[in-house]
Amino acid sequence: MNAQQIDQQTLLKDEKDPLTHTPVHLLSLENVGKHYGNIIALRDVTMAVDNGRVTCVLGDNGAGKSTLIKIIAGLHQHDEGTLHVMGDARKFSSPREALDAGIATVYQDLAVVPLMPIWRNFFLGSELTSGFGPFKSMDVQKMKDITKKELADMGIDLRDVEQPIGQLSGGERQCVAIARAVYFGAKVLILDEPTAALGVKQSGVVLRYILQARDRGLGVIFITHNPHHAFPVGDRFLLLKRGKSIGYYDKKDITLDELTAQMAGGAELAELAHELEQLGGHSDALEEVKAEVAGVADAAPESPSKKH
Numbered sequence: 001m002n003a004q005q006i007d008q009q010t011l012l013k014d015e016k017d018p019l020t021h022t023p024v025h026l027l028s029l030e031n032v033g034k035h036y037g038n039i040i041a042l043r044d045v046t047m048a049v050d051n052g053r054v055t056c057v058l059g060d061n062g063a064g065k066s067t068l069i070k071i072i073a074g075l076h077q078h079d080e081g082t083l084h085v086m087g088d089a090r091k092f093s094s095p096r097e098a099l100d101a102g103i104a105t106v107y108q109d110l111a112v113v114p115l116m117p118i119w120r121n122f123f124l125g126s127e128l129t130s131g132f133g134p135f136k137s138m139d140v141q142k143m144k145d146i147t148k149k150e151l152a153d154m155g156i157d158l159r160d161v162e163q164p165i166g167q168l169s170g171g172e173r174q175c176v177a178i179a180r181a182v183y184f185g186a187k188v189l190i191l192d193e194p195t196a197a198l199g200v201k202q203s204g205v206v207l208r209y210i211l212q213a214r215d216r217g218l219g220v221i222f223i224t225h226n227p228h229h230a231f232p233v234g235d236r237f238l239l240l241k242r243g244k245s246i247g248y249y250d251k252k253d254i255t256l257d258e259l260t261a262q263m264a265g266g267a268e269l270a271e272l273a274h275e276l277e278q279l280g281g282h283s284d285a286l287e288e289v290k291a292e293v294a295g296v297a298d299a300a301p302e303s304p305s306k307k308h
């Protein structure tokens with residue numbers, strides 16, 4: 001099977017949001033570009049995010065993944081193209097503005113206070129209070145109850161919300177951050193490489209909560225460089241390389257092998273094999289790379305083509 005790219009020309013006009021059945025996407029980017037001085041970090045990127053769908057952004061180091069999400073999250077501004085949020089063209093000047101528009105971002109190095117209990121971290125900056133004026137106080141019991149309930153609703157089974165969050169594993173902390181974003185009403189949830197530092201089992205746990213967030217109707221943007229993590233949970237895949245889109249696929253139009261082949265880049269692997277050979281020897285590593293080149297050649301999808 002040859003992978004058929006989503007046609008970027010018709011994407012934003014004809015495709016319908018699966019929940020609202022209108023052509024208005026929760027969030028969409030059209031030909032977005034960004035440069036830092038004379039470094040072009042991002043160029044001509046087009047993608048859409050919908051309710052109840054997971055859009056994966058894949059790419060190697062320096063591909064522009066973080067730049068892309070920083071634009072959506074309000075940390076940086078694009079200098080080309082347009083960003084639409086629910087039909088309105090937006091250019092956020094702060095993360096607060098993006099958050100107010102319903103866009104929540106979970107960064108890999110989560111901003112948590114390790115020694116504070118889970119429930120305090122859950123409500124950090126948005127504490128519940130009861131009473132008025134001088135009698136105002138934190139509603140501790142209510143915050144604990146809500147934290148417990150929200151985590152349980154997401155299927156997160158934590159022993160005790162009094163536990164310092166620093167005692168949780170990286171995966172569990174990611175899950176708490178996802179549950180928090182869901183509770184505070186995020187419409188778009190951005191996850192920047194949530195599985196990068198995790199082992200196989202913990203990655204699986206985080207992937208499960210990505211699906212939970214999707215099932216609650218959020219539009220999820222999942223950044224990763226691992227096609228094996230992206231493929232099982234993703235509905236759409238945007239592949240970035242050196243700041244440019246090298247493909248944008250719907251799940252039904254691409255297989256895991258093809259996605260992996262696209263990510264690996266057949267030509268670059270062949271070059272690596274050649275280099276290793278030059279360096280002398282027929283090591284196991286060389287044989288491995290050669291086998292991979294063969295695999296990539298077999299699975300390589302058709303080169304990107306645009307319909308008009």
Ligand SMILES: Nc1ncnc2c1ncn2[C@@H]1O[C@H](COP(=O)(O)OP(=O)(O)OP(=O)(O)O)[C@@H](O)[C@H]1O
Nearest residue numbers: 036039040041059060061062063064065066067068
């Ligand atoms: N603040 C900045 N100033 C100058 N150049 C930058 C800045 N941020 C990113 N870049 C450059 O833009 C390009 C894209 O970087 P970006 O961080 O978006 O990549 P990435 O895909 O997130 O990579 P990684 O997987 O390593 O996190 C890189 O060449 C990077 O050096």
Ligand SMILES: [Mg+2]
Nearest residue numbers: 062065066067
């Ligand atoms: Mg990055």
